[in-house]
Amino acid sequence: MNLKQLAHMLALSQTTVSRALNGYPEVNEETRRRVMDAAKRHGYRPNPSARRLATGKSGMIGYVLPTGAAVDIDPHFVEFLSGLGDYARGHELDLVLSPADADDQETTYRRIVANRQVDAVYISSPRPQDSRVALVSTLGIPFLVHGRSEGFDFDYPYLDIDNEGAFHEAARLLVQLGHRRLALINGDDRETFAIHRERGVRRALAASGLTLGERHVCSVVMTEENGYRATRRLLEAGDAPTAIACSSLIMALGVVRAVRDLGLTIPGDVSLIAHDDVFPWLKPENFSVPLSTTRSSIRLAGARVAERLAARISGLEEGARGELWPVDLVVRGSVAGAPA
Amino acid sequence: MNLKQLAHMLALSQTTVSRALNGYPEVNEETRRRVMDAAKRHGYRPNPSARRLATGKSGMIGYVLPTGAAVDIDPHFVEFLSGLGDYARGHELDLVLSPADADDQETTYRRIVANRQVDAVYISSPRPQDSRVALVSTLGIPFLVHGRSEGFDFDYPYLDIDNEGAFHEAARLLVQLGHRRLALINGDDRETFAIHRERGVRRALAASGLTLGERHVCSVVMTEENGYRATRRLLEAGDAPTAIACSSLIMALGVVRAVRDLGLTIPGDVSLIAHDDVFPWLKPENFSVPLSTTRSSIRLAGARVAERLAARISGLEEGARGELWPVDLVVRGSVAGAPA
DNA sequence: AGAGTCTTCCAAAGCGCTTTGGCTATTTTG
DNA sequence: CAAAATAGCCAAAGCGCTTTGGAAGACTCT
CATH class of the missing domain: 1.10.260.40 (lambda repressor-like DNA-binding domains)
Structure with missing residues (x-):
């Protein structure tokens, strides 16, 4: 018909x-x-193909998926996707994933825009001066950044959580509890979120005249194994920290294992706060010592990104509106006063 | 141009x-x-839109993503996706995810087929007599099932791992080590993979005249918390098992925590074997006691699925070819002889 | 009553590709 | 050497929708 x-x-x-x-x-x-x-x-x-040819609109949102033999998709992605789906379902919005060589995403962005394959795209895990953001904004397709870039002379629409604020709060709490030597086990510090978190920690320390020691901050891919290694290194060194802020629950698993392996305890010897993106399959309250966290549902963010992209497509939203979500600090058993 | x-x-x-x-x-x-x-x-x-209107081919493969407030996307999905991407990249194959109400995926399948939005689809986490498999095969679009369904009077193309064989081997090893009371902490037993795993365990036990006690098998959503709860329940009961087979690494985290909470040890009091889909962010060798596993890379499966779908689209592959991958049994420190 | 304005509809021209059905040389065949 | 086959190209007809530029009739206004 x-x-x-x-x-x-x-x-x-x-x-x-x-x-x-x-x-x-x-x-x-x-x-x-x-x-x-x-x-x-x-x-x-x-018929969507026909409509598409006539109008240039596809009813889909796009995501360029960085891939490669050495590239792993972040497990957070799946939760974000759940959120996207929550909104997209019922709005007949499909999501198209265009796999691209992680080292050359530009070609793919250009292709999907030139081909009008999607009506809008979102960008995740941005870095400062992220070339994707610059590219996409010149290509003139509606877009939204999940996270933030930095160092541009133009504004762009984004949805981010207050990473700096979250880690500032976390570090401030630890300092208040008497900790003087904090460590930060961070994600890839080429990404903005990690930079912001470090900034938050440093700001909290500075407020009390403290600093984050060079060897007390590390930036690694967020795996259990890396959490373990980082912690071993930190705690086996001379000026071991008494408190650790950690950028992901998965790494926190490794932190906990390392602490135990060294015959130490949480929070007796080491206090721990980690960031929790709210996974259904791994909850901070279920750690052997319930974990204090900075909490922000990445799934909710996914839904909001979809919603805003839809709004931008239909012209309801315009301009470079930035949205910054506050992050909850949830205190549980993994923090205590600094050991004597 | x-x-x-x-x-x-x-x-x-x-x-x-x-x-x-x-x-x-x-x-x-x-x-x-x-x-x-x-x-x-x-x-x-x-111009793909034009080509598409003329030919009906879109150059994309589709996946209907079950979503809903109470539905969580499996974290395995992201690794599978990495694999898909590995192949799709460089073949200019895009993947379109169509979110659907988990309770009514049929509408969405019909839509994407009627609209010729994609050239092929794959189905994952199938159940016996899975209605999606029946539907899609009548709709006449190239498809591939990742996993297997059962109980149809027709064949269909699939890619599956030998879940039964894997868990048979695992259980057989445990029995050989003298264990008499095994338990199985399984995933959702409405899904075929879980059924096959249970079948494998039962077969191994039966070979030695043993059985899987009614209360020694449980079927839960594969989260850390559920692994913990199941283990507590198992070990606190009268006829506690001396060995546990577990369907996922994430659940195994909970198992380990529960064992420790009860003041027991692995493998002293309880032997443990889990299935490992090979995540980059959580490795069995890094558990406090290195975990024995049945191992099969879900990422490789993703790549193969993409490859076969591409072959089916271009007519290189036809018919109901099933592909069954063997699973490695990797023995590490988490298994030992049964306690006296 | 005539001019101007709405309202409601339509024919036809795209959108950019693939594919059908020829048409003209050129080559092969009996 | 005439007939048949082949190679190489083209015009035009789709694919199914949106959108432009009218046009016909009804209605308002002076």
């Missing part, structure tokens, strides 16, 4: 039927009702 | 240019060279 048939069956022109269905004003309400009625009755669904 | 312009510039018809580029035989090799050359020089890329 296509437009032609439907129009013929209604003894109307394709034009009128098309306009009736798409809500154009120049069609009699009575006629519109007839058309919509017939369309529903015959299960007419406009 | 579109076909028309390119044709005009070459003083050829669109027909000839199109045929030259698409490798049709009825064009002079000399001419073809000229055309391809010009196309490359001017960076001509056929």
